[in-house]
Amino acid sequence: MAEREHHDRGGSRPQRRDDRAGGRPASGGRGPRARSATAPSQRTKRAEPTRFAAYTLLRSVAEGGYANLELPDILRRHHLAGRDAAFATELAFGTIRWQGFYDAVIAQAAGRPTDRIDPQVLDVVRLGAHQLMGMRVSTHAAADQTVGLSKVVAGAGAGSFVNAVMRRMSEKTLEQWQEAVVLEGGGVDALAVLHSHPQWVVSALRAALLGHGRATAETIDTELEALLAADNDPPRVHLVARPGLSDVDELLSCAQACKSTLSPHGVVLDSGDPGSVAAVRQGRASVQDEGSQLVALALAAAEVGPDVPDRWLDLCAGPGGKAGVLGAMAVQHGADLTAVEVTPHRADLVRATLAALTRHAESVGQRVEVRTADGRDVGTDEPGAHGKVLVDAPCTGLGALRRRPEARWRRQPSDVAELAPLQRALLTSALAAVAPGGVVAYATCSPHVAETRFVVSDVLKKHPDVELVDARPLFTDASGAPLDGLGDGPYVQLWPHLHGTDAMFFALLRRR
Numbered sequence: 001m002a003e004r005e006h007h008d009r010g011g012s013r014p015q016r017r018d019d020r021a022g023g024r025p026a027s028g029g030r031g032p033r034a035r036s037a038t039a040p041s042q043r044t045k046r047a048e049p050t051r052f053a054a055y056t057l058l059r060s061v062a063e064g065g066y067a068n069l070e071l072p073d074i075l076r077r078h079h080l081a082g083r084d085a086a087f088a089t090e091l092a093f094g095t096i097r098w099q100g101f102y103d104a105v106i107a108q109a110a111g112r113p114t115d116r117i118d119p120q121v122l123d124v125v126r127l128g129a130h131q132l133m134g135m136r137v138s139t140h141a142a143a144d145q146t147v148g149l150s151k152v153v154a155g156a157g158a159g160s161f162v163n164a165v166m167r168r169m170s171e172k173t174l175e176q177w178q179e180a181v182v183l184e185g186g187g188v189d190a191l192a193v194l195h196s197h198p199q200w201v202v203s204a205l206r207a208a209l210l211g212h213g214r215a216t217a218e219t220i221d222t223e224l225e226a227l228l229a230a231d232n233d234p235p236r237v238h239l240v241a242r243p244g245l246s247d248v249d250e251l252l253s254c255a256q257a258c259k260s261t262l263s264p265h266g267v268v269l270d271s272g273d274p275g276s277v278a279a280v281r282q283g284r285a286s287v288q289d290e291g292s293q294l295v296a297l298a299l300a301a302a303e304v305g306p307d308v309p310d311r312w313l314d315l316c317a318g319p320g321g322k323a324g325v326l327g328a329m330a331v332q333h334g335a336d337l338t339a340v341e342v343t344p345h346r347a348d349l350v351r352a353t354l355a356a357l358t359r360h361a362e363s364v365g366q367r368v369e370v371r372t373a374d375g376r377d378v379g380t381d382e383p384g385a386h387g388k389v390l391v392d393a394p395c396t397g398l399g400a401l402r403r404r405p406e407a408r409w410r411r412q413p414s415d416v417a418e419l420a421p422l423q424r425a426l427l428t429s430a431l432a433a434v435a436p437g438g439v440v441a442y443a444t445c446s447p448h449v450a451e452t453r454f455v456v457s458d459v460l461k462k463h464p465d466v467e468l469v470d471a472r473p474l475f476t477d478a479s480g481a482p483l484d485g486l487g488d489g490p491y492v493q494l495w496p497h498l499h500g501t502d503a504m505f506f507a508l509l510r511r512r
């Protein structure tokens with residue numbers, strides 16, 4: 001590709017304001033950009049495949065698609081692999097993450113609110129903004145390719161507008177744009193623009209850091225900025241070797257990877273496609289965040305009374321990531337696993353995820369079963385039948401924003417209230433389904449206090465026969481050493497900016 005030498009994924013995000021305080025220049029070491037004075041008629045008239053693929057992904061997301069799910073097909077259709085696929089992915093995902101900040105910049109550069117810009121043209125300009133401010137694409141290449149893309153997707157008439165906006169955006173450094181768009185008064189509103197999060201999400205994360213004891217009045221500003229910045233860092237790909245089916249050495253031997261420092265069964269991929277790893281293709285290993293691995297391993301390690309049944313239950317299993325680890329650990333402990341999922345197509349995903357494990361369990365005389373059912377009924381249907389139950393509750397996913405670039409713009413504050421009764425009902429059902437002496441783990445990939453502590457404390461009020469267990473000793477790193485920064489207990493809250501994991505919440509309840 002013509003401008004290949006300008007592709008640099010090392011500096012793929014707008015720099016934080018903190019970086020300026022350290023004296024580093026904005027935009028990855030470049031000063032103010034040279035004005036790009038090329039007339040639109042002299043710009044390219046074609047769309048280069050990586051930009052076109054990124055644009056296609058943005059349009060799919062605008063129409064309700066999920067970036068992670070759409071990406072593989074779009075890359076295939078545009079024949080992109082290796083560095084080109086990585087460039088297109090970062091261009092699209094980074095643009096979606098930084099959309100809030102870029103829209104504030106674009107509104108000023110265009111002299112009109114973004115809702116008065118044609119949505120297709122707006123997406124093209126957002127991609128241009130990310131090339132200018134988030135990736136080290138040269139000003140000329142970014143402008144040329146962005147104008148070319150606009151002509152292809154929106155007609156020649158769009159070229160002049162896009163050319164003008166790109167020129168105005170390139171007249172300021174990132175640092176100057178941060179100054180220009182930040183809202184007066186600072187606080188949550190300013191952080192929301194600077195770190196490209198909706199305001200309500202910034203407020204919820206602020207409350208979560210305080211509510212879980214991670215931050216105090218003195219440290220909250222620093223902690224919150226660090227957490228928001230971590231949400232904008234593209235996460236690395238982690239694999240888990242399902243215990244008994246694969247191991248870390250096998251993954252290291254066939255992938256460019258290094259050992260996880262957090263999970264004894266995990267590796268961190270340096271590069272490459274997880275689908276090229278045989279163990280992943282065969283369902284003996286899978287892609288999984290380290291925080292999710294730790295949650296499944298913690299429940300597997302939890303002690304239960306002597307007479308509890310050798311039956312473990314995953315009450316909300318789709319698509320089966322934690323069930324894969326929990327089921328593998330169950331088989332090693334001589335227990336069976338039942339994975340329940342209410343949505344039929346997600347239950348099918350769980351079946352596919354657990355196929356290799358199911359065969360392995362049968363070969364040693366045990367059972368791993370997937371059931372399409374409502375988890376809220378299991379407690380009534382099978383009271384006291386299980387020794388360990390996982391409730392990985394449906395939640396807002398505010399702890400996994402870095403993995404799902406569009407999620408922050410889709411979620412609404414009302415989602416929290418809407419999910420609340422379901423979360424309480426599932427935990428109540430789990431407590432009915434567990435035998436005396438058995439344990440229930442309640443987990444979410446959200447640190448929102450209303451989805452975590454409040455759910456557990458509400459349900460506990462109605463269950464005098466249930467006690468909260470300090471979950472912190474169950475969370476150890478890959479060497480078995482206690483994990484730092486887990487809070488004051490008895491709950492565990494992981495944090496992206498501290499542990500490098502999704503912000504998983506974990507509570508352990510034991511039925512007396």
Ligand SMILES: C[S@@+](CC[C@H](N)C(=O)[O-])C[C@H]1O[C@@H](n2cnc3c(N)ncnc32)[C@H](O)[C@@H]1O
Nearest residue numbers: 316317318319320321322341342374375392394
């Ligand atoms: C957070 S996800 C679980 C993720 C899963 N544990 C994993 O690691 O792959 C929550 C799941 O619960 C399912 N769910 C929602 N309501 C449910 C219900 N009433 N009974 C069972 N599953 C439910 C959702 O469809 C979703 O697949």
